[in-house]
Amino acid sequence: MTEALYPSFGVLLVDDEPPWLRSLGMMLEGGGINNLSQLSDPRQVMELLAEKEIGVLLLDLTMPHLSGEELLAAVSQEFPEITVIILSGLNQLETAVRCMRQGAFDYLVKTDEEERILDSVRRAIRMQELQRENKEMRRRLLDDRLEFPEAFSSIVTGNKVMRSIFKYIEAVARSTQPILITGESGVGKELVARAVHSLSRGSGPLVPVNVAGLEDNVFTDTLFGHRKGAFTGADENRSGMVEQAAEGTLFLDEIGDLSLTCQVKLLRLLQEGEYYPLGSDLPKQLKARIVVATHEDLSKRRDAGAFRKDLYYRLRAHHVHIPPLRERKDDIPLLLDHFLEESAAIFKKKKPSYPKELVTLLTNYSFPGNLRELRAMVFDAMSVHDSRMLSMSSFLSAMEGKGETASASVGAREENLFQTVEELPTLSAAVEQLVAEAMRRADNNQTMASRLLGISQPALSKRLQRRG
Numbered sequence: 001m002t003e004a005l006y007p008s009f010g011v012l013l014v015d016d017e018p019p020w021l022r023s024l025g026m027m028l029e030g031g032g033i034n035n036l037s038q039l040s041d042p043r044q045v046m047e048l049l050a051e052k053e054i055g056v057l058l059l060d061l062t063m064p065h066l067s068g069e070e071l072l073a074a075v076s077q078e079f080p081e082i083t084v085i086i087l088s089g090l091n092q093l094e095t096a097v098r099c100m101r102q103g104a105f106d107y108l109v110k111t112d113e114e115e116r117i118l119d120s121v122r123r124a125i126r127m128q129e130l131q132r133e134n135k136e137m138r139r140r141l142l143d144d145r146l147e148f149p150e151a152f153s154s155i156v157t158g159n160k161v162m163r164s165i166f167k168y169i170e171a172v173a174r175s176t177q178p179i180l181i182t183g184e185s186g187v188g189k190e191l192v193a194r195a196v197h198s199l200s201r202g203s204g205p206l207v208p209v210n211v212a213g214l215e216d217n218v219f220t221d222t223l224f225g226h227r228k229g230a231f232t233g234a235d236e237n238r239s240g241m242v243e244q245a246a247e248g249t250l251f252l253d254e255i256g257d258l259s260l261t262c263q264v265k266l267l268r269l270l271q272e273g274e275y276y277p278l279g280s281d282l283p284k285q286l287k288a289r290i291v292v293a294t295h296e297d298l299s300k301r302r303d304a305g306a307f308r309k310d311l312y313y314r315l316r317a318h319h320v321h322i323p324p325l326r327e328r329k330d331d332i333p334l335l336l337d338h339f340l341e342e343s344a345a346i347f348k349k350k351k352p353s354y355p356k357e358l359v360t361l362l363t364n365y366s367f368p369g370n371l372r373e374l375r376a377m378v379f380d381a382m383s384v385h386d387s388r389m390l391s392m393s394s395f396l397s398a399m400e401g402k403g404e405t406a407s408a409s410v411g412a413r414e415e416n417l418f419q420t421v422e423e424l425p426t427l428s429a430a431v432e433q434l435v436a437e438a439m440r441r442a443d444n445n446q447t448m449a450s451r452l453l454g455i456s457q458p459a460l461s462k463r464l465q466r467r468g
Contacts, residue, residue, distance in 0.1 A: 004202060004203060004247045004287070005034060005035040006032055006033060006034060006035060006176065007033070007035055007055065007056075007125045007128070007129065007176065008035070008174065009035065009053050009054065009055030009056075009128065009132075010035050010036070010037050010052050010053055010054045010055065010056075011028070011033060011035060011036050011037070011054070011055065011056045011057075011058070011121070011125070012036075012037045012038075012039065012045070012048065012049070012052075012054045012056070012057045012058070013025060013028075013036060013037070013038045013039070013058045014038075014039045014040075014042055014045055014057065014058065014059050014060060014063075014068075014071070015040065015060035015063070015087070016040055016041070016042070016060065016063040016064060017040070017060075018040055020060075020110070021038045021040060024058070024087075024117075025038060027114050027117065027118065028118070028121060031118040031121075031122070031273070032273050032274075032285050032286070032287070033118075033121060033122075033125070037052065037054070041065070042059075042060075042063045042064075042065055042066040042067075042068075042071055043065050043066055045057075045066075045071055045075075046071075046074060046075075046078065049075065049078075049079050049082065054079075054082055055082065055083065055125070055128040055132075056082070056083045056084075056085065056121065056124045056125055056128055057075060057082050057083070057084045057085070058084075058085045058087055058121070059071055059072060059084060059085070059086055059087065060087055060088075061086055061087065061088035061089070061095065061099075062088070062089065068086055068087075068088075068099075069095075069098070069099060069102070072084055072086065072099060072102050072103065072104055073102055076102055076103040080103070081131065083105045083124040083125075083127060083128050084103065084104050084105055085104065085105055085106045085107075085108060085120055085121065085124055086099045086104045086106070086107045086108065087108050087109075087110055087117075088107065088108070088109055088110065089109070089110050089111075090109070091109045095107075105120075105123075105124050105127070106120045106123075106124065108120055122273075126177070129175055129176065129177065133171060133172055133175055136171045137168065137171040137172070146163075146166055146167065146170065147170055148170060148198075148199055149166075151169075151170075151195045151198045151199050152166050152195050154191055154194065154195075155188060155191050155192070155195065156331065156334050156335050156338045157328065157331050157334065158330060158331060158334055159323075159328040159330055159331050161323055161327075161328065162322075162323075162328065162331075165192075165320060165321075165322070166195075168320065169192070169195060169196055169199065169320060170199060172318040173195075173196050173199035173200050174199065174200060175317070175318060176289065177317035177318060178270065178289075178290040178291065178292060178314065178315050178316075178317050178318070179196055179289075179290075179291045179292070179317070179318040179319075179320060180255075180292055180293075180294075180298070180315045180316040180317075180318070180319045180320070181193060181196075181291065181292070181293040181294075181320045181321075181322065182293070182294055182295070182297075182298070182319070182320070182321045182322070183293075183295065183321060183322030183323070183324070184295055184324045184368075184370055185295045185369065185370065185372070186325075186369045186370030186371050186372030186373060187322040187323070187324055187325070187370045187371060188322060188370075188371055189253070189293040189295075189322060190208065190251070190253065190293070192293075192320060192322060193206070193208070193249070193251045193291045193293060194206060196249065196289075196291055197248065197249040197251070197289075197291070200248075200249060200289050202246075202247045202248045202249060202287075202288065202289055203247050203248065204245055204246035204247040204248025204249070204287075204288065205244070205245065205246070205248045205249075206245075206248055206249045206251060207241050207244050207245040207248065207249070207250050207251065207288070208251040208253060209222060209223070209241050209250070209251065209252055209253065210253045210254055211252050211253065211254055211255060211257070211258050211262070212253075212254035212257035212258075213257060214258070214259075214262065215259070216259065216261045216262060216265075217231075217278075219258075219259075219262040219265065220262075220265060220278055221238075221240065221278055222240060222241055223240045223241050223242050223265075223266075223269075223275070224240040224242060224243075224275045224276065224277050224278065224284075225237070225238045225239045225240030225242075225243060225277040225278070226238055226240075226277050226278035226279050226280075227277055227278065227279035227280045228279075229279060230277075230278040230279025230280075231278065231279070234278075234279065239277075240275075240277060242269070242275060242284075242286060242288060243284065245287075245288035246287055246288060247287045247288065248288055248289070249288060249289045249290075249291055250288040250289070250290050250291070251291045251292075251293070252266075252290065252291070252292045252293070253292075253293050253294075254293070254294060254295070255292040255293065255294045255298075255315070256294035256295070256296030256297075256298055256301055256307065257294075257296070258307075260306075260308065263307065263308045263311050264308070266311060267308060267310060267311045267314060269286055270286075270290065270311075270314050270315075271314070273285060273286045274286060290315075292315055298312055298315075298316075299312070324367070324370055325367040325370045325371055325374065326366050326367055329363045332359060332362050332363050332374070333359050335371060335374055335375075336354070336358070336359065336362065336374070336378065339374065339375050339378035339379070340352070340354075340378055340382065340390075342375075343378055343379045343382035343383075344382060346379075347382050347383060347385075349382065349385065352382075352385055352387075352388060352389060352390040353388065353389055353390065354389065354390040354392075355389065355390075355392060356443075356445075357392065357442075357445055357447065357448050358390070358392050358395065360441070360442050360443055360445060360448045361392060361395060361396070361399075361448060361451070362374070362395070363441075364441055364442075364448075364452055365399055376398075377394070377395050377398050380394050380398065381394040381395060431463075432467070434453065435449075435453065435460070435463060435464070435467075438450075438452045438453045439464075446460055446461055446464070
């Protein structure tokens with residue numbers, strides 16, 4: 001299998017000394033940067049930039065025929081989107097200032113430590129990636145069409161917010177930076193992670209790991225693996241999940257529950273792009289894309305000191321928030337049909353029809369368990385279904401079993417309705433408005449409206465008759 005190139009655009013190294021070029025190239029490749037081109041004749045640079053997709057350019061300052069400063073000026077004028085780093089044999093402050101004013105991203109001395117040079121190139125690559133991602137997002141926001149709708153085929157939705165999320169995912173999926181997926185339990189975060197994976201640049205597998213509650217040693221062994229003899233019972237080498245993900249996607253679920261000790265190790269992995277298996281002194285390169293998910297509010301955990309700030313900002317380089325089902329109720333009929341088809345196939349029954357009141361009932365329920373809860377309700381109903389029409393009784397039992405009726409679920413989410421009202425309505429007027437709203441939500445079905453109001457259907461009918 002051909003090794004994936006990183007970054008997705010080219011990095012061009014220009015120096016009139018071939019030995020230094022080779023040394024610099026080996027240094028960058030050792031740091032995981034392998035999409036490299038090299039030139040020892042500065043006169044060929046502009047021609048190559050016109051032909052190849054170059055994002056980062058490393059220029060020697062002192063070269064025959066054409067100096068680095070002269071090339072910097074030409075590149076800044078003709079290819080202003082390219083990020084340029086100047087490399088010099090001497091640490092000259094005036095020259096450095098002059099180069100930075102002409103548009104150089106950084107000024108480095110060849111005798112600098114390898115880590116400083118690597119860090120500068122990585123930052124230049126990251127800035128270039130951000131610029132390209134922003135440009136891609138602007139383009140996609142103007143174009144309402146999904147380019148790869150098949151990547152989202154497993155996510156049943158017609159919701160506009162979800163569609164905008166899909167467009168964002170398409171724009172950032174090929175980035176090398178982590179993606180943070182947030183949302184309540186049961187909203188489908190793993191499905192979104194799989195969509196990210198299918199759209200990403202990698203050719204490896206998707207490797208999911210639930211990190212909730214993992215102790216330090218277990219976390220290290222799970223992610224990084226170990227060498228034979230690293231600890232008692234380590235009878236052979238074992239590759240960790242990072243290595244198994246290879247050039248694919250490592251999906252870390254429930255990241256909000258990760259201990260502070262393990263957070264340090266994950267941060268180091270993201271910062272340095274390398275890791276050490278237990279019992280090994282030789283580092284291995286991180287090649288996989290990192291996608292993390294949590295149902296927790298990470299910003300609150302960060303403020304409370306339970307989640308590291310530096311890791312928090314690393315992980316949310318790209319952020320996808322999946323709304324709960326109660327905020328995308330237009331999807332409930334689609335999901336109901338989808339889960340009915342799925343459950344009918346599993347139970348080997350014909351897909352039933354259902355009373356229209358069922359959709360009204362479901363859309364007025366809060367679904368604290370989101371899609372997972374709706375799916376469980378449908379499967380439970382199908383398991384006992386034996387007639388042409390699907391019964392609503394199992395759905396009602398499931399809602400009441402949670403100590404929550406449709407009306408209670410709505411009321412629990414709403415704040416004091418009269419808190420901001422300057423003049424309170426009379427009691428009779430407030431009741432009239434409540435009845436009218438219940439009938440609207442129930443699509444004028446008295447049985448459903450009475451359930452929303454918590455009164456009997458005859459009592460509601462009498463009230464409606466009095467209204468005329």
